[in-house]
Amino acid sequence: MKGLFIKVSFGxxxxxxxxxxxxxxxxxxxxxDLDHIPYDPQPYTIVKPSFFxxxxxxxxxxxxxxxxxxxxxxxxxxxxxxxxxxxxASCHLPQGNFSDNKAVSTGIDGIAGKRSSMAxxxxxxxxxxxxxxxxxxxxxxxxxxxxEDPIELHTTWPQVIDKLKAHPTYPTLFRKAFGxxxxxxxxxxxxxxxxxxxxxxxxSSGTSKFDEFxxxxxxxxxxxxxxxxxxxxEEAWQYGLNLPDAQCFHCHGGITLTGNxxxxxxxxxxxxxxxxxxxxxxxxxxxxxxxxxxxxxTLRNIALSxxxxxxxxxxxxxxxxxxxxxxxxxxxxxxxxxxxxxxxxPNNTLxxxxxxxxxxxxxxxxxxxxxxxxxxxxxxx
Amino acid sequence: MYGPGLKYRTMKKYLLLPALFALAFLSACHDHGxxxxxxxxTITYKSSYGGEQMTKYKDYAFGTTGFPLQFSRFSTYxxxxxxxxxxxxxxxxxxxxxxxxxxxxxxxxxxxxxxITYQNVPEGEYTGIRIGYGVKPALNAKDPTDFDGNHPLAKxxxxxxxxxxxxxxxxxxxxxxxxxxxYDIALLYHCGSDAVYKVFTFNQSxxxxxxxxxxxxxxxxxxxxxxxxxxxxxxxTNFYTSNNPDDxxxxxxxxxxxxxxxxxTQ
Numbered sequence: 001m002k003g004l005f006i007k008v009s010f011g012x013x014x015x016x017x018x019x020x021x022x023x024x025x026x027x028x029x030x031x032x033d034l035d036h037i038p039y040d041p042q043p044y045t046i047v048k049p050s051f052f053x054x055x056x057x058x059x060x061x062x063x064x065x066x067x068x069x070x071x072x073x074x075x076x077x078x079x080x081x082x083x084x085x086x087x088x089a090s091c092h093l094p095q096g097n098f099s100d101n102k103a104v105s106t107g108i109d110g111i112a113g114k115r116s117s118m119a120x121x122x123x124x125x126x127x128x129x130x131x132x133x134x135x136x137x138x139x140x141x142x143x144x145x146x147x148e149d150p151i152e153l154h155t156t157w158p159q160v161i162d163k164l165k166a167h168p169t170y171p172t173l174f175r176k177a178f179g180x181x182x183x184x185x186x187x188x189x190x191x192x193x194x195x196x197x198x199x200x201x202x203x204s205s206g207t208s209k210f211d212e213f214x215x216x217x218x219x220x221x222x223x224x225x226x227x228x229x230x231x232x233x234e235e236a237w238q239y240g241l242n243l244p245d246a247q248c249f250h251c252h253g254g255i256t257l258t259g260n261x262x263x264x265x266x267x268x269x270x271x272x273x274x275x276x277x278x279x280x281x282x283x284x285x286x287x288x289x290x291x292x293x294x295x296x297x298t299l300r301n302i303a304l305s306x307x308x309x310x311x312x313x314x315x316x317x318x319x320x321x322x323x324x325x326x327x328x329x330x331x332x333x334x335x336x337x338x339x340x341x342x343x344x345x346p347n348n349t350l351x352x353x354x355x356x357x358x359x360x361x362x363x364x365x366x367x368x369x370x371x372x373x374x375x376x377x378x379x380x381x
Numbered sequence: 382m383y384g385p386g387l388k389y390r391t392m393k394k395y396l397l398l399p400a401l402f403a404l405a406f407l408s409a410c411h412d413h414g415x416x417x418x419x420x421x422x423t424i425t426y427k428s429s430y431g432g433e434q435m436t437k438y439k440d441y442a443f444g445t446t447g448f449p450l451q452f453s454r455f456s457t458y459x460x461x462x463x464x465x466x467x468x469x470x471x472x473x474x475x476x477x478x479x480x481x482x483x484x485x486x487x488x489x490x491x492x493x494x495x496x497i498t499y500q501n502v503p504e505g506e507y508t509g510i511r512i513g514y515g516v517k518p519a520l521n522a523k524d525p526t527d528f529d530g531n532h533p534l535a536k537x538x539x540x541x542x543x544x545x546x547x548x549x550x551x552x553x554x555x556x557x558x559x560x561x562x563x564y565d566i567a568l569l570y571h572c573g574s575d576a577v578y579k580v581f582t583f584n585q586s587x588x589x590x591x592x593x594x595x596x597x598x599x600x601x602x603x604x605x606x607x608x609x610x611x612x613x614x615x616x617x618t619n620f621y622t623s624n625n626p627d628d629x630x631x632x633x634x635x636x637x638x639x640x641x642x643x644x645x646t647q
Contacts (some may be wrong), residue, residue: 057438057529125537128485235543237627249541250571254525259538262485286488289438321439332438336453336553338565 029184034175041179044068044197046124047204048275049258052213052255055124056199060192069379071198072291073170074191076378079109079163080147082155088146088195089378091117094371097301098123098202103312107151114278116312119305121370124200128260132294132310135284139196144188157188164191202258202376203237204300205369213364217231221364228361231354244345247337248323257299257365264292266328266338267309273332278310303363304371317359327348328347407598409539422474422502423595424462428455428482428492431603437483437490442608444613446561448560452602455492455552456481458533460513460520461580467508474499477520479533482600482606491563498595507587510596515549515578544626549636552602558617570622572632581640587647596647604642614638 023290045062046055057063058096069183075078081208091105092098098120105117113336123130129137136142146152147160164186171183178190211253213229219230227243230236233253234380236243251265253260262281276292284290308314314323328338342349350358370376385476386474426440428435443450463471471510482492515521524542528535539548548571555647568591587596619631 016392051526053526053535054529126554134485214605233541233543238543249543250569251538254537254543256537281485285486287490289490330563333453334583336555337570339567340556343621 004010024244027184029169029272031182033182034171035181037175039175039179041066041177044201046201046203047202049211051206051211052203053125055200055203056127057124058140061196063197063200064177066173067194067197068201068376070170070173071194071196072193072376073173073379075198076380079167080155080318081153081358082159083108086153088143091146091152094373094377095304097121097304097371099305101306103307106151106205107149108154109151111151113151115310116307118201118295118297119301120199121301121367122204123202125256126260126295129262129284129295133281133284134262134295137200140189140192142367143195143199145193147188161186161188196369198376203370204367205371206367206374208300209364211367212359222360224357224360226361226366227354228357228359229364231350231358232361242344244354245340245343246349246350246354247341248358250337251296251335253289258296260295262290262293262295262329263310263335265294265296265324266326266331266334267292267313267323269329270331278297280310292331292333298306299362299367301367301370303366309378320360321350321355325355389519391584392500397590399579399627402487411587418591419501419593420504420589420593421498421500422589423496423498424474425494425496425597426480427481427494427593427597427599429599429601429647430604432601434494435482435492435602437492439490441603443556444558446560449557449564450554451556452483452552452554452566454483454551455600455602456483457514457550457600458516458539458547460515460517460578461511463511463624464502464506464507464589465511466508471511472503472507474502477533479536480537480600502589504590505588507589509582509584509643510587510598511582512598512643513578513580514636517575517578518575521546521578528613534560541571541573544573546575546626548573548576549632550639552605552635553617556616556620566617566620568620570631571633572622572628572629572636574626576626576629577632577636579639579641581601583643583645585645585647587645594647596645599644600639600644601642601644605638607638607641608634609641613641 002167041064046063048055061307078084078087080087086108091100093100099117099145100114104115105113107113112252118132123139128134130142131137136145144157148156155250165183171186172178174190177194180186209220230239230241231243231246232248234245234249251261251263272293273291279291281290281293282288303317306315308320324338325343327341328334345351384493396495397561399539430441435455437453438451440449440451442585457480459480460477461479462474464474467472478497480495487493516534524533525535525537525540534547541548550572554568556568558566560638562592566607606616608614
């Protein structure tokens with residue numbers, strides 16, 4: 001009897017041991033442990049409005065359905081932080097146009113950063129540097145940084161990779177996305193590629209009121225919105241109207257409403273360029289005249305992206321337009337468009353009615369179809 | 382026994398092979414023969430002010446009173462850049478180029494000198510170079526959504542829907558017109574629309590041979606703002622390009638001046 005008990009116990013322990021080992025790494029990785037899982041990458045076609053340009057995709061990271069899904073999981077997975085409390089999405093929430101609606105973002109240790117999280121809508125088109133200062137040349141390069149930033153996810157890639165290798169699901173997802181043959185081949189570079197692929201699908205739906213107007217439905221705007229549009233794009237002449245130029249489109253032009261260039265957009269007076277609290281683009285280029293310059297964000301969905309500017313200093317669009325109406329502060333490297341704000345208006349200024357119209361126009365850029373798109377929501381909910 | 386079919390197949394075999402060899406020989410001659418030799422040819426684009434390499438945010442003297450003038454941005458599109466032969470024929474080096482003298486990634490304020498190498502340029506002697514200033518009408522009818530990725534015309538910030546035109550050139554800066562220490566004039570010249578497009582030919586002996594230096598095409602901003610009678614352009618009154626494509630007077634003046642502002646050297 002006792003012998004039978006020992007045999008049964010040994011058998012159960014053996015079975016449990018085998019089951020437990022099924023998806024966990026062994027101390028000695030088994031070469032080819034993922035080889036049995038089919039690898040059949042299917043090209044992923046990015047959904048975009050017909051009037052948007054093709055999305056730039058790097059040759060070494062072609063879009064596939066499995067990689068996009070892997071990237072989506074990684075983007076929303078708090079596993080990427082040291083204490084598993086925060087993910088990329090903690091600072092880039094769909095409802096905030098993939099920003100966090102805070103003046104500056106706070107990491108896992110409760111330490112506030114110095115800049116606001118940037119909206120990720122149409123980030124695939126930003127090929128002139130990423131972050132407010134443009135320090136990352138690509139989405140793939142950018143995705144590597146927050147994980148190890150001590151005021152963001154504050155962990156290390158080796159720790160994250162260990163967790164991914166030990167995870168019951170991720171090794172299979174990496175296999176399907178990138179054709180790796182065993183879990184030891186999971187790398188931070190592949191994780192970043194997957195996240196970048198997910199970010200490349202964050203494209204406008206093309207259904208905003210502004211898009212309807214641009215597609216020919218000129219009655220979609222009310223009078224104030226139309227005035228705002230005409231001042232923003234300086235197209236009043238087309239309608240024989242006498243409206244001031246708001247100069248917005250010079251920096252926020254094109255279909256994505258940003259040229260992704262770097263400007264001192266006249267936020268404040270400083271006696272010298274060295275007095276900027278945040279030196280911005282200068283930290284990347286080392287060029288003295290880049291002090292206080294930051295990358296222009298898209299204005300699409302801007303009403304969902306408050307607060308505004310790199311440090312979130314303005315809570316409302318009204319405050320933003322009010323500041324621009326001051327025409328800058330005469331700082332050496334301010335953009336020359338600033339003093340021209342309100343050109344051709346009464347005393348070359350914007351009236352309160354003009355400012356109100358511009359804000360009303362900015363609200364027509366709201367694209368709720370995008371932020372509610374089920375394909376880009378948290379897959380864990 | 383096999384009939385005409387075999388004869389045809391045999392003929393085909395014996396005719397096709399020599400034909401292929403001949404074709405291969407001719408192709409080889411095209412690239413490497415004495416008359417068909419080709420070389421890489423580099424154009425270095427430069428910008429200056431009064432002959433001195435332009436530097437952003439540097440004070441330059443302008444006008445009869447020599448008031449301070451600064452530049453913060455200078456970029457331009459160039460179309461159909463062609464080398465011209467003595468027989469009037471030409472070789473097109475590029476259909477479109479975007480030349481940015483003040484790129485965002487510069488580590489200093491000294492203007493950039495982008496050097497672009499054109500490949501497979503027929504070697505020989507050329508009598509000049511022809512350059513279209515701006516975006517030629519056939520391309521200007523398109524917009525950034527028609528182009529992919531890094532194409533020069535994919536740049537969203539270089540297109541204005543209100544004009545239905547690319548912004549052919551951007552010259553931005555500021556001036557202290559009364560010399561009181563305060564920059565009282567913002568200068569913003571964004572030139573565009575088909576009416577502004579100009580093609581200029583620069584007669585200059587240009588040698589294209591492997592291993593030899595290419596040419597430099599220099600644009601001098603002082604000359605852009607100097608009229609044909611050598612007077613200074615009135616930037617105090619005309620500090621801004623019109624927002625109305627039916628009134629492109631300022632843009633046309635500046636583009637006209639690009640001709641004398643351009644020097645080609647080898």
